Amino acid sequence: MIKTDYSHSVILEPSKCVGCTYCIRNCPTEAIRLINGKASIIAKKCIDCGECIRTCPNHAKSAVTDSLDIIKNFKYSVALALPVLYGQFKNYNSPAMILSALKSIGFDDAYDTSIGSEITGSILKTIVKGYNVKPVISSTCPAILRLIQVRFPELIGNILDIETPVEISARVIKNAIAKKTGLDISDIGIILITPCTARVTSIRKPIGIDFSYIDGAISIKDIFGSMLKALPNVKISNDEVYGLTRRNMLCTTSGGQVIHFENENTMAVDGIHNAISILEKIEMDQLDEMDFIEIAACPKGCLGGPLVVENKFIALNKINRIARNLPENFETEYDTEKCLEMYKEGFIRLTNKIKPMEVTKLDPDLNISIKKMDAIRNLVSSLPGIDCGICGSPTCQSFAEDVITGARPNAVCPVMNILPSIKK
Numbered sequence: 001m002i003k004t005d006y007s008h009s010v011i012l013e014p015s016k017c018v019g020c021t022y023c024i025r026n027c028p029t030e031a032i033r034l035i036n037g038k039a040s041i042i043a044k045k046c047i048d049c050g051e052c053i054r055t056c057p058n059h060a061k062s063a064v065t066d067s068l069d070i071i072k073n074f075k076y077s078v079a080l081a082l083p084v085l086y087g088q089f090k091n092y093n094s095p096a097m098i099l100s101a102l103k104s105i106g107f108d109d110a111y112d113t114s115i116g117s118e119i120t121g122s123i124l125k126t127i128v129k130g131y132n133v134k135p136v137i138s139s140t141c142p143a144i145l146r147l148i149q150v151r152f153p154e155l156i157g158n159i160l161d162i163e164t165p166v167e168i169s170a171r172v173i174k175n176a177i178a179k180k181t182g183l184d185i186s187d188i189g190i191i192l193i194t195p196c197t198a199r200v201t202s203i204r205k206p207i208g209i210d211f212s213y214i215d216g217a218i219s220i221k222d223i224f225g226s227m228l229k230a231l232p233n234v235k236i237s238n239d240e241v242y243g244l245t246r247r248n249m250l251c252t253t254s255g256g257q258v259i260h261f262e263n264e265n266t267m268a269v270d271g272i273h274n275a276i277s278i279l280e281k282i283e284m285d286q287l288d289e290m291d292f293i294e295i296a297a298c299p300k301g302c303l304g305g306p307l308v309v310e311n312k313f314i315a316l317n318k319i320n321r322i323a324r325n326l327p328e329n330f331e332t333e334y335d336t337e338k339c340l341e342m343y344k345e346g347f348i349r350l351t352n353k354i355k356p357m358e359v360t361k362l363d364p365d366l367n368i369s370i371k372k373m374d375a376i377r378n379l380v381s382s383l384p385g386i387d388c389g390i391c392g393s394p395t396c397q398s399f400a401e402d403v404i405t406g407a408r409p410n411a412v413c414p415v416m417n418i419l420p421s422i423k424k
Helices: 022-026 051-055 068-073 083-087 095-104 114-129 142-151 153-158 165-181 197-204 220-233 272-283 312-323 336-344 366-382 396-405 414-423
Strands: 010-012 032-035 038-041 061-063 076-081 109-112 188-194 216-219 266-270 292-296
Touching: 010 038, 022 032, 022 051, 051 061, 068 188, 068 216, 076 095, 076 165, 083 095, 083 109, 083 312, 095 109, 095 220, 109 114, 109 165, 114 165, 114 336, 142 153, 142 197, 142 272, 153 272, 165 188, 188 197, 188 220, 197 216, 216 220, 266 272, 272 292, 366 396
Parallel strands: 076 109, 076 188, 188 216, 266 292
Antiparallel strands: 010 061, 032 038
16 A cells, blocks of 8 residues: 555545536535635545545546555465456456456455455344444445544444454455465455445554554556456356355445345435435434444445446446346355354454544634634624535535634635625
């Protein structure tokens, strides 16, 4: 992974920014401002959801990921792919061929995240039933976890304390390879082939754990071309992929965890703005009859990630077609009892307390803070209230906060300047 003090994966390329305000108006945490005609990301508010990458018409937002050269840092390199990768290749329906293509371009081995999904699914209902708070919120999407930290900190206690299937897969695979080869774990590199910017950040700066077993991340966009060239020459002797079942194939689509429940009251939500709407309802105790809610920041789940190649609807169709030909189950040493033991031992769960992220503090002095709140309220009352974003802040409220806190003390409202002439 590129070493940098900047912990986020989403970055801005100023030379491509034209100040159009698309990103400002679509950022779910109001983490972007327009300064001197260029977008600027407020690091402490950014959750790396990639919505700005998705919506920027000028491709001024991108993600910092690794190159294939990262495999040179390890004696044994392993590509770890989410099943979403199988939906990216139009003319190839064999998951085994796609994993083999990864090996043909340099990796020593390649797996998907089926084992992590299987382990999670086997204990999901049991763990959820043990929660006193409802609804329990899935911990699978790292962008949603950071969204809760930033905007809904009072819901941290609702988060399921199981690690993501991606992280669980990395832990199980790395330990199995170390046992098989005799290599030290530090010599084995797990490199995620990722559709998601937030997952890149979760490797560098994990939530709920001390460190990730994943050692780097290459975006699907960056590796797609090399894989496409390799695929015509790939030869496989067995078309099966260990652990890949119909259910595990769908694990990274919206509702991939909900399918493990039967009669329980559950819900699957996708898309960052839909997610915010649902989290607001949970915050207001309007969904406490729900047992479990799976929330994905990207539309259609990871299939709609900002680092994919294929259209999410086309990819979903491909995933569903592949899934129809897969077995329902597979024999595994990881039965429910063993998975529960792994959970109790802390091997597959979040072991650190998730903490809120303080993003707006008016002043350490309470009296000054109150005065600033009054000043913000007064300024907001004098503004048009149309949240146009032309000023460089996403809303009139955020404009007032920027001015009063000194973040953008000289910012002006262009609409206020033209309103008198309009009224005349």
